[in-house]
Amino acid sequence: MDASAASFATRVLGWYQRYGRRSLPWQRQNAYRVWLSEIMLQQTQVATVIPYYQNFITRFPNIKSLAEASIDDVLQHWQGLGYYARARNLHKTAQIIRDRHGGRFPRTIDAVEALPGIGRSTAGAILSFAFAQSWPILDGNVKRVLARCFRVQGWYGQSATMQQLWYLSESVTPGENTADFNQAMMDIGSMVCVKSRPKCEICPLKKFCGSYIHHSQALFPQKKPVKAKPHKTTLMLLHRHGEQVLLWRRPPSGIWGGLWSLPEVDDEDAIKLWQQSFLSMSHPPGTIQENAIRHQFTHYSLDISIAIIELERLPRKISDSDNYLWVDIDALENHGLPTPVRKLFASLQE
Ligand code: SF4
Structure with missing residues (x-):
């Protein structure tokens, strides 16, 4: 010693x-x-x-x-x-x-x-x-x-x-x-x-x-550092026709598995391609609300932006039609929606 x-x-x-x-x-x-x-x-x-x-x-x-x-x-x-x-x-x-x-x-x-x-x-x-x-x-x-x-x-x-x-x-x-x-x-x-x-x-x-x-x-003693959660972004597409909105059923596995949600793309440039692939038409978005909702998952946070697209006419057909549905805005509550999507609709109605 x-x-x-x-x-x-x-x-x-x-x-x-x-x-x-x-x-x-x-x-x-x-x-x-x-x-x-x-x-x-x-x-x-x-x-x-x-x-x-x-x-x-x-x-x-x-x-x-x-x-x-x-x-x-x-x-x-x-x-x-x-x-x-x-x-x-x-x-x-x-x-x-x-x-x-x-x-x-x-x-x-x-x-x-x-x-x-x-x-x-x-x-x-x-x-x-x-x-x-x-x-x-x-x-x-x-x-x-x-x-x-x-x-x-x-x-x-x-x-x-x-x-x-x-x-x-x-x-x-x-x-x-x-x-x-x-x-x-x-x-x-x-x-x-x-x-x-x-x-x-x-x-x-x-x-x-x-x-x-x-x-x-x-x-001191030093604490275990709190890791910043990774941050992800997505752009949800809200196609409206009158009082109806187009919902998309998510795949059975993965986040919000099997729930009705909105179609998603990575960014604005991908909207047109998505519409051509699934709706056989294209229509520019009226407004895009950036980062309308932030949702916290256990391992990451997700910023959701939304593109609102008002269609004058319904598309003649939808590819993968079993997983798409036109729903009256008033009837949304009858469908299982992920919480942030439900919040998104609530904020839009306000
Ligand atoms: S051992 Fe603890 S109580 Fe003592 S001087 Fe250091 S910090 Fe203060």
């Missing part, structure tokens, strides 16, 4: 002596209790966990009693905490410890990480709290503190970012007093370096904190 990492740890430990949480019911307890608390705390706040923890410990005071219980009994004592996979893994793990580890909680990082429901951070927490070993942790609170202090680039879903965070956690974790240090880092994350409006003025790390020094707390 270099001098600045040592001084980082000294400040964290000093803060812990004065302000840290030191009387939680699972602190300075055996590995079974520490493990149970770590699993309960994975998705849940401390205040919520405490009564569940005490109730669970009363019913299942040790690994043996948990391993021998029925899964229904375990789940019943978990009821209300949510994320029930955690309870199933606890039960399974208790049986593995009974059957393969002689009923004693394993003491090596590899053996602990191999147990169901225990990742690297939870394994580090259990071994440091229960056996005073020196292992780094990286729960949500610690990640946030480190990401802000060291202005870590990237978001948690990126492996390079996680590698850097693990590297930083390893670098600042001291070889001694690791339990207090790990608890302190979690406490600083949950009490001081909170998600919004971190309390930097009272933070023991402000001297080391790049985000504090550069006034960039709000930029």
Whole structure:
């Protein structure tokens, strides 16, 4: 550990002596209790966990009693905490410890990480709290503190970012007093370096904190970038004859499959060709309303322009006539139309 990492740890430990949480019911307890608390705390706040923890410990005071219980009994004592996979893994793990580890909680990082429901951070927490070993942790609170202090680039879903965070956690974790240090880092994350409006003025790390020094707390941890949706455009053709409009039935698959809509072309230049192909005639559009409606799909947005074409006479025949229909404007509601097309007609009627 270099001098600045040592001084980082000294400040964290000093803060812990004065302000840290030191009387939680699972602190300075055996590995079974520490493990149970770590699993309960994975998705849940401390205040919520405490009564569940005490109730669970009363019913299942040790690994043996948990391993021998029925899964229904375990789940019943978990009821209300949510994320029930955690309870199933606890039960399974208790049986593995009974059957393969002689009923004693394993003491090596590899053996602990191999147990169901225990990742690297939870394994580090259990071994440091229960056996005073020196292992780094990286729960949500610690990640946030480190990401802000060291202005870590990237978001948690990126492996390079996680590698850097693990590297930083390893670098600042001291070889001694690791339990207090790990608890302190979690406490600083949950009490001081909170998600919004971190309390930097009272933070023991402000001297080391790049985000504090550069006034960039709000930029870290970096968020997953929101991808701009691709943008598409289409031009719908509204052929009118008196009070009738020409609808087109869309193909059965694809967007708005099987619904009645309006024929579409890419741009104004394609109108004539479309009319010649399907109506055996051509008629210029009276007006084109650009981007009359914007519709959001999950993966893209669609700007719909509309060309309004008033026909003096009906075309003699329509190619692909099964999929075209002249409909009275008043009867449009009797046909299944996609929402944006329905909106388009409503806006035109206004
Ligand atoms: S100084 Fe502020 S941003 Fe930096 S670790 Fe402390 S609370 Fe978090």
